Amino acid sequence: MTSLSRPLRSCSGRIYNLNTTRRFSQLLRLSRHASPSTQKWSHPPSSTVIADDDVASLASKPLHALSLADLVKHGRPPLSTAALFSSANFTLSLLPIRLAHRIQALRNLPFIVVSNPNISKIYNNYLHSLSTLLPYKSKTISNLEDEIRFTEVLADLVETHAHTIPTLARGFLECRKYIKPEEVTRFLDEHLRARIGTRLIAEQHIALHVSSQPHQHSHSKFHPLDHPSSYIGVIDTALQPATIVNNCGNFVSEICELKYGVRPTWVIDGEPDTTFAYVPVHLEYIITELLKNAFRATVESGRSHEPVVITIAAEPESPIGTLDHSRPLDGIPPRQESEENPSIQPFDDPAPGVTIRIRDRGGGISPDVLPNIWSYSFTTFSDADELPGQTSSSGNMDALNAISGAGGENSSIAGLGYGLPLGRAYAEYFGGGIGVQSLYGWGCDVYLRLKGLGKPKD
Numbered sequence: 001m002t003s004l005s006r007p008l009r010s011c012s013g014r015i016y017n018l019n020t021t022r023r024f025s026q027l028l029r030l031s032r033h034a035s036p037s038t039q040k041w042s043h044p045p046s047s048t049v050i051a052d053d054d055v056a057s058l059a060s061k062p063l064h065a066l067s068l069a070d071l072v073k074h075g076r077p078p079l080s081t082a083a084l085f086s087s088a089n090f091t092l093s094l095l096p097i098r099l100a101h102r103i104q105a106l107r108n109l110p111f112i113v114v115s116n117p118n119i120s121k122i123y124n125n126y127l128h129s130l131s132t133l134l135p136y137k138s139k140t141i142s143n144l145e146d147e148i149r150f151t152e153v154l155a156d157l158v159e160t161h162a163h164t165i166p167t168l169a170r171g172f173l174e175c176r177k178y179i180k181p182e183e184v185t186r187f188l189d190e191h192l193r194a195r196i197g198t199r200l201i202a203e204q205h206i207a208l209h210v211s212s213q214p215h216q217h218s219h220s221k222f223h224p225l226d227h228p229s230s231y232i233g234v235i236d237t238a239l240q241p242a243t244i245v246n247n248c249g250n251f252v253s254e255i256c257e258l259k260y261g262v263r264p265t266w267v268i269d270g271e272p273d274t275t276f277a278y279v280p281v282h283l284e285y286i287i288t289e290l291l292k293n294a295f296r297a298t299v300e301s302g303r304s305h306e307p308v309v310i311t312i313a314a315e316p317e318s319p320i321g322t323l324d325h326s327r328p329l330d331g332i333p334p335r336q337e338s339e340e341n342p343s344i345q346p347f348d349d350p351a352p353g354v355t356i357r358i359r360d361r362g363g364g365i366s367p368d369v370l371p372n373i374w375s376y377s378f379t380t381f382s383d384a385d386e387l388p389g390q391t392s393s394s395g396n397m398d399a400l401n402a403i404s405g406a407g408g409e410n411s412s413i414a415g416l417g418y419g420l421p422l423g424r425a426y427a428e429y430f431g432g433g434i435g436v437q438s439l440y441g442w443g444c445d446v447y448l449r450l451k452g453l454g455k456p457k458d
Contacts, residue, residue: 058096058099064093070090071201074090098197102194106122128160154205164195169188185375188421193425239277241283241356244287249266270312290446295308309357312354364441365438373420374420431451
């Protein structure tokens with residue numbers, strides 16, 4: 001069929017090309033329907049209906065600068081009924097605003113990115129969680145029935161967002177052609193910091209609820225746990241880092257044995273009896289990720305007979321103002337804190353911290369790789385690769401692949417061992433940090449500084 005491309009003459013005598021006219025008509029039709037990116041919000045369809053005005057109103061409110069004093073101000077468990085209600089209402093005053101801020105941040109991503117199934121799933125999870133909290137926003141929790149139901153909503157929230165980071169990482173992997181690596185790193189850093197605070201707030205009230213069993217009804221699905229007396233909610237005020245190191249070492253060494261047939265060893269020196277106040281779950285995550293890197297490097301370098309040496313050093317008690325926790329470990333100025341997610345503040349100053357050094361003989365980090373170890377999107381794969389998961393011949397893997405679980409079954413150690421950006425985010429949230437000193441061809445020293453949270457005021 002011959003296309004009509006000859007010029008046409010209008011009734012006014014002007015000449016138009018038919019193909020040009022057709023293209024103009026198409027553009028005119030498209031202009032009547034604004035592109036999703038030009039809408040007020042760029043977000044995918046959702047089964048959860050929340051008015052944009054509700055989200056905008058909550059997101060416009062400033063985030064509360066969370067402090068450890070906020071988390072322990074209700075007292076040691078078991079709490080009185082009044083204190084339990086106070087904890088519930090305090091939690092309720094914070095979470096909807098924090099969720100709305102994350103929804104807005106997701107909506108501000110490019111439409112093609114937020115439409116990705118994985119990122120869209122996270123977006124819908126946040127909408128769902130906010131929708132479960134909004135019914136409580138207009139009332140005060142003042143009876144046990146409401147408090148129990150509210151705690152169950154919090155438990156659902158924590159479970160819903162348990163896999164947020166790996167799912168986001170997979171989504172960004174699939175969208176890596178449409179968003180810059182530095183934008184991915186910035187978003188994930190901010191999102192992880194916000195997620196740490198949100199989960200901490202929710203889990204703190206759940207833990208206080210569980211440990212205040214005299215105030216529970218028999219039909220509650222929460223059952224009392226025998227927490228040590230040093231716990232206030234999820235915070236252990238007498239945490240021993242050496243115990244965490246040994247527990248994580250046993251776990252990671254078992255993975256190495258399954259993968260390589262070799263079980264690495266480690267020794268703890270310095271001050272193993274040191275205790276301080278911290279959140280055990282956070283320290284477990286950081287230590288696990290650091291040991292995965294050290295053990296894998298040690299085994300793959302053929303030096304598995306040499307133990308990884310872990311030194312624990314407690315900072316001495318000092319008068320207020322004499323400790324400089326902001327001084328960087330590796331000579332690099334600390335990153336600027338996000339205004340939305342400031343570091344949590346200690347219980348009380350002075351709050352001596354703990355530094356943990358993990359030293360391995362794994363050959364160190366190549367100078368070509370070292371500048372990129374903090375990037376979620378650093379990769380050696382080409383755009384033609386489909387969701388790379390396993391290491392290349394150079395042994396490199398980007399953190400997005402590691403945390404998304406995109407790797408195959410043969411990447412159990414490699415895929416688990418690149419958690420530096422995530423571990424640093426956890427450490428920095430409490431005013432600490434991670435520094436890496438690499439002696440290429442020999443090994444690595446990783447310094448984990450944990451800001452002391454001090455002793456809670458009675």
